[in-house]
Amino acid sequence: MAGSGTAHLRSGDAVLRVEDLSVEFKTSAGTVQAVSSISFDVLPGETLGIVGESGCGKSTTGRAVLRLEEIAGGTVAFRGEDITTADRKTLRALRRRMQMIFQDPVGSLNPRRKVRDLVTEGLAISGAPKSERADSAVSVMNSVGLDPDFFADRLPRALSGGQAQRVAIGRALAMRPELMVCDEAVSALDVSVQAQVINLIEDIKQEFDLTVIFIAHDLGVVRTVSDRVMVLYLGKVCEFGEPEAVYASPAHPYTRALLDSVPQGEVEGGFSGPALKGDVPSPLSPPSGCRFRGRCPRAESRCAEEEPQMRQVETGQYVACHFPLTPVSA
């Protein structure tokens, strides 16, 4: 589906609590709701994996968490503080505690600055004295596995993709954030390097007590890093739950189709299930009701009339579907 609802939100002290978040983009052809009434929360020390295909709103969601996109509706509360209404000064202070890692590691670094200055850019902006920055640069470079003696004076163009991503992670770490948003942070890397960066993110998460939002299109990557997984489709949430449950017994037909589309060498024919038909509809005029219904093998007339709400299914995860693949719990 792709629906709304907040049944999957947990009680307790979430680092981040997002309710009914909507983000709109105005285009010459009309307004696109890139993110439409999405809710989720992330508990301390948890990694939330957000997965979906192009146009599902996963990156927009990540950016909206730092208010890097204008928020059209809903609330984003970081440690209980609503960032959607925060003034500039508060927002700046809050953003220091939330850091973001982007997909293109080399492109997100200033080509004219040395690694030692890049990793402390945030500290410099926040007015930290030079001596503190120098110490921090060395310790941060060590944390991300870059030998300071070798890398401190290098420029981004002399770095490989994996090394540049380490610098980007180091730069975020230098701010001692509580929440780190990784937007396709390993997608541009070769598998062997990708594994290095994934392991690094896991290490620093422990070492620095981080909470992580990990946005990726690669279902394998999301499975390995996440404590909770959220599947998005065309700006709506389909499913939310623990990775074991979501991957082993997906409740949403879209999640099932996504998993069946992952090439698997050990399976005869390469895939474990049938292919999904059709293409993602235009976000300018999304289908009524469930946005996935046009491609869904289980869709019925109700799916066009009524938007599904998040409900818990017996396997413990939450799904926004009128006809889920696992029964709804009583």
Add this chain to the structure above:
Amino acid sequence: MNSTEKPLLEIENLRTYIGTPRGTVRAVDDVSMSLGHGEAIGVVGESGSGKSVLARSVMGLMTPTAARSGRITFEGRDLLSVTNKELRSIWGKQIALVFQDPSRSLNPVVKVERQLTEGMRHHLGISKSEARTRAIRLLDEVGVPDPERRLSNYPLQMSGGMRQRVMIAVALSCEPDLLIADEPTTALDVTIQRQILDLLENLRRSRGMSMILISHDLGIVAGRTDRVAVMYAGQVMEQGKTTEVFAEPQHRYTEALLASTPSIHLPRHTRLRVIEGGLPDTHKPPVGCRFAARCGFADESCHDPDLGFFQVPGRDHIHACTHPTSAVRNAADDQLKESTSGR
């Protein structure tokens, strides 16, 4: 492949060296492989492995500073010595190429109809109206809905998946014997990627076409090819029946690559296997095994300059590892002669 039948394509000791301001890059360095009629071979490797340059070398589509040596025989013809005129009659008609990015390989200011019919009219000498009829049939075959209307579309009016279908239709239009697909689905979402892979598979079977499928994604190649070659730093590390190579990788590089790929079946927070370090300098590659510097099993024997291939007994499966995962082998007997296998 039937051993009595002549292969469709035979690559022997191919070297493609590219001149750059910083010296010569040995992009493809002594690669041999052969492809039978109707067979699909996968070429996998990370960036810098030489897999794309290999594809372009077969087509003769390298940068001007590149030089090829060795031998590429296609249907009995030596592709390294054909004239440009002959090459033009091979391109599209006998060997066709599908690239990664359909938005860059289709001309953005030309309608789909002309991009589809141009090659057919040139190679097959058919009339405009017949080419149009064939174009509609082709679009239908590759799963483009409403093909007649799509003919008057410009590429930008279509989604990425549709554009890749059009690209495949263009590649198939003159009924090539060999389709080279270079990362054909890398720019696409998984559900669309799945559709395109299914399409390529069905078309290959129905037309009896051979295919070289190049990808960085082991999973894609695993399910869709008969044989596979694993490349690293310009060389083939391991080659054999796809099912066997993935089930029982022999080379330590293949093994490490498989272990570092996150799968949808791994438990939460699994520590991924890491391959430390980076690619060797392709200007001056190390002597012996090029993976040795990153390999936990490497010793002096890996720096032997005459490292050849070993064959897995009784199987169509060769590898260039002196410390294979199944260390049980008879080195003296298995060492293939350099002259027959190359690498």
